Every structure is written in C-alpha cells, then in structure tokens.
Amino acid sequence: MQQADAPPIRATPAKRAKAIDRVDEICPAQLHSLSVVIPIHNEADNLWPLYRELNDALASLGCAYEIILVDDGSTDGSTAIIEELTRQDEHVRAIIFRRNYGQTAAMQAGMVHARMDMIVTMDGDLQNDPADIARMIEKMEEGYDLVHGWRRDRQDALVNRKIPSRIANWMISRATRFPIHDLGCTLKIMRRELVEEIDLYGDMHRFIPILLYQRGARCVEMPVNHRQRVAGVTKYGIGRTLVVLLDLMTVKFLLDYASHPMRVFGGLGLACFALSAFALLATIIMKLDGVDMTGNPLLLMSVVAxxxxxxxxxxxxxxxxxxxxxxSRGAKTHYGIRALLNFPPPHRGTDE
Structure with a gap:
C-alpha cells in the first residue's frame, strides 16, 4: 500500500513548529497566511507526491499555512493515507465525508473550515502545479481579490475534454458577460472574507469567480502550468458538459434575478396576460362580425395564455x-462530515 512504502516526513524548520494561530509572528508583512483546500476522491497514488511537492512550495513562502484535505468518500485507501498525513504533520488537516457528495460539497466544506487569510483551491491529481501558488500571490499583491488559473497549454484529451471545455467556456463568458478562458481550472487563490459570502451546491464550484465578481470582487485570470495525470483516473468526461450548461442557467438566474425573482416570472406572467387579453379581444370582435367560434384558435390561446x-x-x-x-436562513450544510482531523478545538466562549 502507498502508505506503508512512504518514507518518513522530513523535519521542518523551526518556524513551522509554532502554533498556527500566531500568524503575525511567522508571516512577513508582505505575505499572507494560506489555507490550501484540496478535494480528494480516490487519489491514493497521488497523495504522497502531492503532499511533498505542496509542502515544499508552501514552506518556501515563509508564511503560516494549512493544508485541508477533504476526503469525498474515497474507497481506494486514500482515507488511511490522509489520516497518516495528519498524524505526521500538524499543518495537514482533514475533513472526512460519510460518503461521496461531489467536488462542490468538498470545496464548500474545506473553505468553511479554512482559518487563514487567503484560500487556495486545487485538484488532488497532481495536474495543478503547486509552484504556481507563489506567482498567484504576487498577482494578488497588485490589488486583486481573486486570481484564477488558465490552463493555456492544457494536457488533456482533445475530443472529450478540451473541445467541450472551450465550447462551455465560450457560452459561459457570453451568457454572464464575464471574460474567461478556463472556468474549469480548480487552481485559484482568493480572500477568505469574500468566500464566506457565497454558498456552493450542485456543481457550482466552477462558477466561484463569477459568483465573487457579481459581489464586487476584483478578479483576474493568469496562465498556469498544467501537467498530465500520471496516476489514477479522471472523474470528468464529455457527459459533464450538459451538467455545466444546466448550471449555467442557474447561475444566470442567480446573477440577474436571485434577489427579485418576481421581475422575471412576473414579467413573463404579464406578457402572457397581455397575449390572453389580445386574443380574447380579437375573439369578441370576430364573434360580433358573425364569425363561427367553434374551434377558434384565438379563444383557446386566450385561455391557455x-x-x-x-x-x-x-x-x-x-x-x-x-x-x-x-x-435570512441560518447556517446549514448539504453534506455530512464523519470526522475532523487535526483541527484545533473551538475557543471557549464562542459559538463554534
């Protein structure tokens, strides 16, 4: 098993042994504390290489960080490896789901439990490059609230991944008026206070930049490195395109009419009433002219409209x-958590 063959984790610098809450003492002023959220579903062969590469990239930043692995109902031994990682490194935290709820639920759970100033999201399949995080932080320093990756040289199959993705991105950009090349890239970095203002459900995780932009966030897209998958199997195929298009209709409605749905339904209703009145008036005029109303389509149109x-x-x-x-609702979740590993206990005197 991958867990048994993995070598011990190297000793970390002294600054990493400090309590993670003491951010100001270990973070240079120009950097931020980071929470890296990674949904995991059957990625046993990728977890140890991912941890080592990500750990090296984050340690070189010189700021406080935590790695939140969300086990989304894995059945290949990923759970045991995640538990071992939490035992060996205090920076690794884990959320274990009771069953598979999907990537959006895993992303939402990770971001809800994130405790640092900035949140990074990335995939657990090693196709996202942890070295890009430093460059994305530099971009954030220019005054942005969210930086999302653009897999310009995408290492995926052309027919069932690239072409459907390009079509979906073009449609999303036109429908939402949000300039985007690659909305499906999971690698993003954003400010936590903005993330707390949105709720994710269904397959809405890919629309995070649009949802935050709608709330006034300053967003920018930048090219990132994309690598071929070396282990495991992809969870997405051409069939996901239809799901994305259905979610696009939901997002379009939420962006334009979420707070006032009567504006769209009421407008359509008034249009139908106007059509009904016009058809009824035409029917009455025809009746007065002596036209036989038996089977008159205008009368049927009046009733239906x-x-x-x-x-x-x-x-x-x-x-x-x-x-x-x-x-006005209280905080509710649409997923079930079996265990929280390596998270500090709630502070006394709070409602957490």
Whole structure:
C-alpha cells in the first residue's frame, strides 16, 4: 500500500513548529497566511507526491499555512493515507465525508473550515502545479481579490475534454458577460472574507469567480502550468458538459434575478396576460362580425395564455418568499462530515 512504502516526513524548520494561530509572528508583512483546500476522491497514488511537492512550495513562502484535505468518500485507501498525513504533520488537516457528495460539497466544506487569510483551491491529481501558488500571490499583491488559473497549454484529451471545455467556456463568458478562458481550472487563490459570502451546491464550484465578481470582487485570470495525470483516473468526461450548461442557467438566474425573482416570472406572467387579453379581444370582435367560434384558435390561446400568466405570477410570489427565507436562513450544510482531523478545538466562549 502507498502508505506503508512512504518514507518518513522530513523535519521542518523551526518556524513551522509554532502554533498556527500566531500568524503575525511567522508571516512577513508582505505575505499572507494560506489555507490550501484540496478535494480528494480516490487519489491514493497521488497523495504522497502531492503532499511533498505542496509542502515544499508552501514552506518556501515563509508564511503560516494549512493544508485541508477533504476526503469525498474515497474507497481506494486514500482515507488511511490522509489520516497518516495528519498524524505526521500538524499543518495537514482533514475533513472526512460519510460518503461521496461531489467536488462542490468538498470545496464548500474545506473553505468553511479554512482559518487563514487567503484560500487556495486545487485538484488532488497532481495536474495543478503547486509552484504556481507563489506567482498567484504576487498577482494578488497588485490589488486583486481573486486570481484564477488558465490552463493555456492544457494536457488533456482533445475530443472529450478540451473541445467541450472551450465550447462551455465560450457560452459561459457570453451568457454572464464575464471574460474567461478556463472556468474549469480548480487552481485559484482568493480572500477568505469574500468566500464566506457565497454558498456552493450542485456543481457550482466552477462558477466561484463569477459568483465573487457579481459581489464586487476584483478578479483576474493568469496562465498556469498544467501537467498530465500520471496516476489514477479522471472523474470528468464529455457527459459533464450538459451538467455545466444546466448550471449555467442557474447561475444566470442567480446573477440577474436571485434577489427579485418576481421581475422575471412576473414579467413573463404579464406578457402572457397581455397575449390572453389580445386574443380574447380579437375573439369578441370576430364573434360580433358573425364569425363561427367553434374551434377558434384565438379563444383557446386566450385561455391557455391566461392560465400560463397566472402560474408564472404564482411562481414569482413563491420565488420571492423563498428568496426571503434564503437570505435570512441560518447556517446549514448539504453534506455530512464523519470526522475532523487535526483541527484545533473551538475557543471557549464562542459559538463554534
């Protein structure tokens, strides 16, 4: 097993032995503390190489950091390796799900439990290069709130990965008016206070830059290194394109009408009522002229359009009620956590 053959972890510098809460003492003023969130699902062969490479990249930054591995229901032994990593390195923290909930849920759980100033998200398949994190931090220093990667030289199959991705990115960019080349790149760095303002569900993790941009975040895209997968199998294929397009409709609605759904449903309802009134008026005029109304399509149109208008107005009212409930709801999760490893206990006197 990969865990048994892995050599002991090297001794770390003295500054890494300090408590992770004492950020100001170990972080140079120009750097930030980092939480690296990595969803893991059946990546046993990649975990040890990922840890060593990421650990070296983060240690060279000279700032406080934590690595949050979210085990999304792995069945290949990844869980045991993650547990071993948390025992050997205090910087590694783990969230163990009860079952597979998907990458978005894993991403949300990791970001909710992140404790540092800035959050980095990346895949666990070694295709994202940890060395890019330093360059992305430098880009953040220019005044941005989020830097998202662009796999300009993407090392994936052309037919079932690259072409569908390019089509989806073009459609998303046109629909949301957000300039983007590669929305599917998981490698991102963002400020934690902004991440706390959004909720992720379904497959919405790929829309994080758009959701934050809609809330006023300053976003920028930069080319990053993308490597071929050397172990494990990809969890995505051409079938995911349809899911992305369905999520795009959801995001488009959320961006434009989430706080006022009556504007779209009510507008469509009023249009249907206008069509119904026009058809009814035409029907009455034709009746007065002595035209036989038996099977008249305008009469049927009047009834159908009127019913559709009533239904759309009802949906608008329900949407307004649900929006109010959503914006006033308490903190809830759509995933189940079996265990939290290496996380410090809540501070006394708080509600955590």
């Amino acid at each position: 009127g019913g559709a208008g009533l239904q759309l107005l009802s949906l608008g009212i329900l949407g307004e009620v649900l929006a109010r409930i959503y914006f």
